[in-house]
Structure formats: C-alpha cells, structure tokens
Amino acid sequence: MNQAFGYNNINLPVIKSSSSLQEIIFEWKNEGLRIGFVPTMGALHEGHLSLVKLSLENAHRCIVSIFVNPSQFAPNEDFNSYPRDIQGDLYKLQSSGAHLVYTPDENEIYPDGIQTGIMPGKEAQGLETDFRPNFFNGVVNVVYRLFEHIKPDIAIFGEKDFQQLQVISEMVKDLDLDIEILGAPIIRDKYGLAMSSRNTYLSSEELVIARRLNKIIYKTAQNISDGMTVEKAINDAKVLLLEANFDKIDYVEERWNKLITAVWVGKTRLIDNC
Ligand code: PAF
Helix, strand or coil: CCCCCCCCCCCCCEECCHHHHHHHHHHHHHCCCCEEEEEECCCCCHHHHHHHHHHHHHCCEEEEEECCCHHHCCCCCCCCCCCCCHHHHHHHHHHHCCCEEECCCHHHHCCCCCCCCCCCCHHHCCCHHHHCCCHHHHHHHHHHHHHHHHCCCEEEEEHHHHHHHHHHHHHHHHCCCCCEEEEECCCECCCCCECCHHHHHCCHHHHHHHCCHHHHHHHHHHHHHCCCCHHHHHHHHHHHHHHCCCCEEEEEEEECCEEEEEEEECCEEEEEEC
16 A cells, blocks of 8 residues: 655655545544644745644644645746755655655546635635735646545644635635634744745845745834834834845735734745744
8 A cells, every 4th residue: 555666765654545545534534633733835845844733733644745836836936947856755755654645646636627626715815816816726627626625623724824825714614614724934044034945046145035924014013012013013114124135026915913914025925823
C-alpha cells in the first residue's frame, strides 16, 4: 500500500489513489483514531510544519495532502512555475511526525467530465476576490473533494490566509460537515516576514522590501488601538507601503477585527494580517 517508490529514504506512506487512502482511513477509524488533516500545495516551510504540529496535538493521525490545485490559479497566475519539491517535502513531513501523505493526481480530484461543484459563501466577498475572482471557487471545491476523500475529524488552515480560513469555516458550517476547523498562527522569519512558499520568488533586494510589510501593518494596527480612525490609519499605511518600495497595493482593509493586506514586490504577491 505504501506508494513511496522512487523517493529516497522515505518510510512515510505516500498515497496517490483515493481508494487506497479509504482502506487505511477505514482501519484507523475502526481503531477509534481521530484523524487530522493538513491540506497543502507543497513547497513546505515552517508554517506548514506548524500546522502538522497542531494537528498532532489534536488528533491521533495526521494526513497531509500535497496537490497544486489548478482551479485556484487564474490563467495569468503562477500555476506552472509554482515551486514543487516533493522529495524535500516528504523529508520534512517524515521528520515532523505526519503519518501519511496524500498526493492525488488531477483526475483523482477532478474526474473526467465532472460538472457539479460548490460555491463559496459571503466570506469570500471582497479582499482576495476583488483581485482573484475565481480563487475561492477553486479553493472550496478542492478542499471539499479532499474532505470527501479523507473524512477528517479536524482540519488545520494557516491564519496567514485569514480570508481562506473564514471561507472554509463558513463552508463547513453551511454544508453541515462534521469537521472541526482549526486556525494556526502565522509563522514569521526572524525579520517578521510571514512564511510563504512564494517567498522563494523574492530576490535579495526584494526580500529586504518584503520584510518591511509586517512592521507597517503592526504600526497601523497600533495606531488604530491608540485611537486613530481606521480610515486615516489605512491611508497612512498605504503611503508608508509605497515609500517602503512596494510596487502595488491590492488592499489594506480591516475585517474580522484584523488588518488584512495584499501587496506586490516586483512579480511576487504577499499577503499578511495582524
Ligand atoms: O492554502 C493553500 O495552500 C491552498 O489554498 C489549499 C488550502 C491547500 C487548497 O488548495
């Protein structure tokens, strides 16, 4: 059943087909084990490993999926160049204590001729959707399919993609899925930059700029706590971001009692919140 052939020094089960996966999950459920699930698109970093850790603290078994989901990328986005490093990912997952990796092929998730899908709810309105109109459509459909294959008791999502966490929580509530959704705090490098697979795109000059983002949003949040109006604090933040050499600001907004932002450094889009 272990399909980890071709990977060096990996003992972790790496499963490609949902039918093989079902057999293992069936046994685990029969043994009364709670199943935790961490969905990813690979190119794993410390942020993802913190999701695995949280899953292990809350369930007996941790399944991690690695699937670069084509339906959440627009045609002009980076699906083809998205970083992929399956061997490196498996090493990291093996040492993190994950129990199984699910790496489905595209036709396992989107079988030929599939027509029916689901729509994201109101949490998907605005923010990311204003700039990536089909993004959450792709996310809810892939996550729903993965939930169907894995039937986890809990699923962990990073708070860096805070809107995604809200959209998934809303989906689980609306569709009455018996899955507990846990959010995991953002993991930052020592300069405060939120970990992201896309950070590998940044040149050393761009990295210096990117590391200014968290300082600006923390300062903005502090200004609001100190009594500045949200509107003024956000306008000031936009000025500071442009002065700090960010190339484009998609949004800086307050929602869910958080400051949420998406900005560009060169060709790399960064999201963050505090
Ligand atoms: O956050 C991500 O990496 C992706 O959006 C997810 C949840 C794995 C769905 O493809």
